[in-house]
Amino acid sequence: MLKKNKSAYDLFMLDIVYTRRFSKYVVDLNEYLPQSLIEKYSKGIASDISFYNGKLVGLPLYIDVSVLFSNKELLQRYNKTIPETWDELLETSTYILEKEKEKGNTDLVGYMGHFPGEEAAICSSLEFIYSYRDTVDSPIPDYLSDNAINAFKKIKELKEKLSSDDSFKCQDIAMGTFLYFGKAIFARFWKTPVDKYYYTTPLPGYKKGLSASCVGGYNIVMNNNIDIERKEAAAKVIEFLLSEEIQMKYTKGEIMRHSVLREVYENKELCKDFDCNLFKNLQMVARPSSLVEDYEYYSQTFRNYVYQYLYGNSTAQKTLKKIYDITAVYSIDYNSIIGKASMAIIVLIITIIVFSFILISNNIFNTYFKMFNKKLWFLSLLGLCIGISYGFFMFGEMTIFKCITKWVCFQLGTSLFFYPILVKEIIYFPEDNKYSDFVKKHGFLVFLFFSSFDIITISLLYILHPYQIKIEIVEDGMNFRRCILSSGYYYLYHIIVGLEKAFVFSSIAILNFLEWNSEIIYADIRNISYIIYCNIITSILFILVETIAIKNIYAHVIIRIIVGICYSLVNYTVIVILRIYQETNNSSKDNKVKIKRENKNAIISKNLGSDKRSFKSKMMGYHFSPGASQYLPDRSKTNLSSTDEPELILFTRIIPQDQMTDISNENTSSYKYDYV
Template sequence: MISVIIFLLLILSKFYNTSETEINFLTYSLDNDNYLEELTNDFNNYAQEKELDIHVNRILISTYKDSTSLSNYNELVEYILQKNSTKYDVFMMSSFYTYKYQGLTSDLRNYISSDVIDNYMNKHVKNLGYFNDKLIGLPLYIETSLLYSNKEYLDKYNQTIPKTWDQLIETASYILEKEKEKGNEDLLGYLGYFPYSDVSVSSMLEFIYGFRSNVENEDIPQYGSMDSVDSFNKLREIKEKVSSDENFKLDDKMIIPLLNTNNVLFARYWNINTPLYYISPLPGKEEGISSSFMNGYYLMISNGLSEEKKKASGKLIEFLLSKDIQKKFIKNFKYSGYNNIYNENSDDELCSENKCELFKSLQLINNQTKYISNFDKKMVKMLNFIDDFLYNKEDTVEILDGIDKLVNIHDIRYKSIFGTTTIIVMGVLMLIIFLSYILILFDRFSFYLDILDKVLWFILIQGLCLTFSYGYYMMGIIRQWKCNAGVVSFQIGISLFFYPILVKEIINFPECNRFTVFVKKHKYLFIVILLSFDSIFAALIFIISPFEIQTVKVSNGSDFNVCSITNPVYLLSYALYFGYKVIIYLCLGLLAFMEWNMDGIYKETRLFTTVHYVNSILFIIYLITKIIPIKNMNAHLLMKIGMPAVFSLANYIILIWMYMYKEISRYKHNESVKIMKADKTTDNTISGSGKQVRMKSKIMQYHFNRSNSSPAITATTLSSSTKGSKNTKEMKDIKEMEGIKEEQEVIINFNGIPEEDD
C-alpha cells in the first residue's frame, strides 16, 4: 500500500512540479506564423523529456493579427526592458533595432554553449549580433527580400523572369499593354515596397547595392557616386513606367493579401510562401549583379532576469538554434543563419523546390542601421528624403546629398572641391610665409635684423609654417596617427615661433644677471634646451597615443569624428604640458611689460606687445571653442583648420608686413629713430633689495625705467660680482653687456647704417 502511494506521488510530481521555471517568449511576425507555436510546443515536449523543469509560453504580436508595425513592436520591447519588467524573458527583435539593446540585454555567451554560437559566426550574422564585444542576439531566422513574378502572366506571354531592372521594365510594360488591350485595368505592374516606415530605408539601400560596379564589390556605393545617382533615377523610372505612387506606398498589411491573388505582375517583398509566383533574386543594374536585404529576427534575453531564468532562457535559445529546428524554418521558407546549412544537398526534403539554390544565390546586404547613429531620430528625415524623391520629384543629386549628410560620418575629403581648394590655398600661403625669409637677407630690409638675427628669424618662420600645417591633419578620415601628428606639429610650431621672441626679451631684460648673460652668449643652445621639453612631449604622444576617435552625433545634421583624450592620466599629462606653454606665454607678456619704456628697443617692444595682444585674443577664442560644445561639422572643421591658420597669418602679417610698412613710412617722411645710449652718470639702479620691495613694485619700477637694454648694475651687484677670481670672467661679460660709454646720439637711416649726429 505504501509503495502504491509513493508511486502516485511521483506521478503527480511530474504534472505539478512547483519548481518548474516559466519562460515568457515574446515573438513578432508579419503573418500568422503558426509554425512558431508548433516549435514552442516542441520545446516544451523536449524540456519534459529531458526533465529541464522549464515551460515556455509564447506571446505573438503580428501585423497580420493586430496591425502592429515593426517600429511599434520595437517601442514596446524597449519600454519593457527600460522599466526592468520581468513580464517577458526572451524577445524576438528585428536587426533594424538590435543596436539599441546592448545595454538592456544579457551577453548570450554566458548562457549558450560555444558550439551553438560557433554555428552562427558567419560574417552576416556576426555583424548584427555583436556590439562592443557583447553578443546581444542570434537570429532565430532571417528574412530576405526577393522578386515575385506572376507565373500565369509570364507563362501566358512566354516571358522570362527578369534579371535586370531594364528587363523588368520591358517585360512589365509589354504585359500591361497587352492586358489593357483586353480590358484588364486591374493588373498591378510592380509593388516597390516603399511605405512610410523603416522598410523604405532597406528598400533604398538594397536598390543602390544592386547598382554597384561589380559582383565582387560588397560595399554599398557612396551616396554621392554615379552608381547611386543611376540607381535612384532607375527607381523613379520603374515607378513612372510600370507602377504608381499608390503601388509603391503599399505596406505589409496590403502586400501579403495581394501576393495571394493573381493581380500583381511583379513585387519586391520578404520571403513568404506563395504558389502563384516565381520567386527569384531581385534584378540588378546588369545580369549577374543582384541584391537582397537581410533582416534577421534575433533572440535576446532580458538583462533584468534572475540567473535561474537567464539559464532557462538560454536552454530555449539553444533548442531553437539547433540544426533540426533550423531545417524546419527553411521548410517554411525562412532563411537560416546556420553555417553551411544550404550546402547539405543530400537532404532532398530540405532543398525541395530549389530553396537551397535560391538562398545560396542571394547577394546579401547587411542591415546598415547599426552604423547610423541616432537612427530612430534620423529615420523620419530619411523617409522624408525618400518621399520627396519618389513622390515630389525632387532633384536626385540633392536628395542623395541630403541623405549622405544625414547618415554618414563626414570629413573634408581631399579630392572634394572644398578639400582640393583648401590644400592649394594652404600650400600657397605656407610657401609665401617660408619665402618671406628671403626679405631678411637683403640689405635694403636690414631693419628686420634690429628685431631678431637671421637664425632667430628662420626659426620663427619655420614655427609659423609648422603651425599652419595642422589643418592638413584634420582633413580626410580622422585617424589616431593624424591626431598625434597634428597636435605635435601645432605645439612645436608654437614653440618655434615664441622661443626666439623669448630669447630676445630675456637679452633685453633691464637687469643683468648670470641667466641673461648665459642666454645672450648661448641663445641657440637655450632654444635647443627649451625644444627638448617639446621633444619629450612629442615622443610621449607617439608612444602612448593618448587620443581616441569619438563620433559627435548630431540628430538633424552630419555626424563627424573628433580627436579626444578621455584617459585621466593622459589628460593630466597633456594639461601639464599645456600649463608649461601658458607659463612661457605669461613670461613673454611680463617681460614685454617690464621693457616697455626702455630706450633703444622701442620698436621691438611695441612689435612684440602687438603680437602678445593678438595672440591673447586668439587664445581666449580658442578657450571659448573648447568650453562650448560644437555640434556642427562645418563649425568644428572651421575651428580646427581656421584657428591655426589665423594664428600663423596674423603673426606673419604683424611681424613682416606691418613692420615693413612702418619702416617704409618712417623713411618716406624722413623720420629718424634716436637711440640713446646710457650715460655713465645716469642713475640706472633699481632701489631697494628683493626682500624689502614687493614684486609688484619692482615690476613697475622696471616698467617705468628708461635705461638702456643693457643697463648698469647696482653698486651692490658690482661689489658682489667682483669677489673671487672665479667671478672675473662673469664681471667682464656683464660690463661688456652694459656698454657704458659717453652719451651719444645716433641716427639710423632706412638702410640701417648708423651715423653720428652732427
C-alpha cells in the same frame, strides 16, 4: 539592458541591423561555440550580419527574406510567364493592365514596390541597386555608379507606369490585404502565407540570372556581464537553437521563419512541403548597418532621400549622391585646388622666413636685427615655421598621428617663438641683479630649461595617444573626420600646457611693462607689445576654432589654416619687417630732453630697488627707468667741466605730469628736474 550592464538575462535576440551598435556589450561567440558550428554560419549572408571588426557578435536565429509575388490567375489567364528581368515585368504588367482595363477592372495595380514610410523602403531600394550589379558574384554597385543610377530610374519608371504613389507607399498590413484579394499583378514583399494566390520567386534583375533579396531577422547574442559558468551554459543553449534539427523546425513551421543554414534546404523531408529551390536561388543582400554607429539616423535619412526622389522632383543622380554622403567620409586632398594653394602659401612664407634668417646671419645687417643673437633668432624663426606647418596636417585622411602632430606644431611653434623673447626681457630687466646676469651669460641654457617642459609634454602625447577620430555627421552635407580627446582625463594635459603658456605670456607682458622706457631695447619693447596684442587675438581664434564644431569640411580646414598663417605672418611682420622699417625710417628715435639733477653722482636706477619704496612705486620706477646701469651710456667719458651737472636722458613725451610729481614725492626729494 545590455548598455546598463545588467546581468539578469544571459541571451538576447537582437535585430541584425544592430550588430555593430551592441557589439561592445556582448560576448565574442568565437570563444564559446564549437568551431564546426561557426564555420557553418560563416558562409554567405551570415558573415555579413553576424560579425563586426572580426568579432562574432551573434548568430542568426532566423531570417526574413523578400521575394517577387506573381498573380497566378492573371498570368495563367493571359498565358504569361514569371518575369526574370525588370523589363519583362514592365512589359507583362503593362499588357495585363491594358487587357483588364478593357474589361472594366481599374482597381488592379501593376507592381507594388513596397516603399512605405518604414524600414522596408531601404530594403526595396537596395534590392533594385543589387539587381543591377554586373555579375552574380559582383558586390552591390556603388551609389554613384551608372548601375545604381539606372536602377533608381527603373524604380521610378515602374511606379509611374504600373502603380501610383499610394500603392508604392503601402505598409505591410495594406500590402497583405492587396495580395490576399489578388489586387496586384506583381509585388515585392516578405515571404508570407498569402503565397497560395501567387507564385513566389526571386525578384527580377536588370538581366537574366541576377536577382536580389534583402535580409531581415534576428541574431542571438550573449550578455557580456554574466559570469563564466553562465556563459558556458548559454553557449550550450545557442548551440542547441542553431542546430540543424531546430532550424528545420523553424523553417517548416507556420510562423514562416527561415534558417540561414544552407544544409537545412538539402533535407528531402523538408523540401516536400517547402520550396527549397526558392531559398537556394535567393541572392541575398544585407543593409549596410555595419557602416554606421547610429543606424536609426542612417535609415531615416536614407528613406527621406528616397521619398524626395520617388514622390518629388529630385533626380536619381542627386538622390544617390545624398545617400552616398550619409556614410561617406570626405577629406580635402593635397592635390586639390585648396590643397595646392594652401601648400604654396605656407611654403612661400617658410621660404621667406628662412631667407630672412640668412640675412640676419650676415653681419652687414646687424643694425637691423639686434633683438636676439643668432641662436635665439634661429629658434624664434624656427618657431614661426613650425607654427605655420600646422596646415600641412589638415589635408588627406585625418589620423591619430596628424591629430597629435597638429597640436605639437601649435605648442612647439609658440614655445620656440616666445621663449627667446622671455630670455631677452629677463636680460634687460631695469635693475642690476644676479638673475639677469646669469641669463645673459647662459641664455641658451635657460632657453633649454624652458623647452624641457615642452619636450616632456610632447613626448607624452606620442606615448599616450590622447586623441581619437570622430566622424562629424553633416546632414545634407559632407561628413569628415576631426580630432577629439578620447578621455576627459586628457583635458588636464591641455590645461597644464595652457597654464604654462599663460605663465610665459603673462611674464612677457609684465616685463614688457616694466621695461617700457629701457633705452637699449626701446623699439623692441614696443614691437613686443604689438606681438602681445596680436597673439591674444590669434590665441582666442585658435581656441574658438578648436572647440566649436564647424559642420562644413571646407570651413573646418580653411579657417584653421588661416589662423595658423596669421599667427606666423603677423609675428614675422612685427619682429622682422617692422624692425627694418623702423631702422630705415629712424622711427625709433624720439625727442629727448636733458634734465639737471642736484645729485651729480647718483643715477635713478640705483634707488629703484630700495626696500622703503612701495610695490606700486617700485613698479612705476621700473616702468620709467631708462634701464639697468650696465646698459646705460658711460657719462664719465663725456666732455663736461667739473661744474657741469650730469645729464639724464628721459623720454618726456610719455611721462604724464601727475606721475612725475608722484615720483618726486617719494625718496627722490634730492632730485630737481629742470628742462633745458
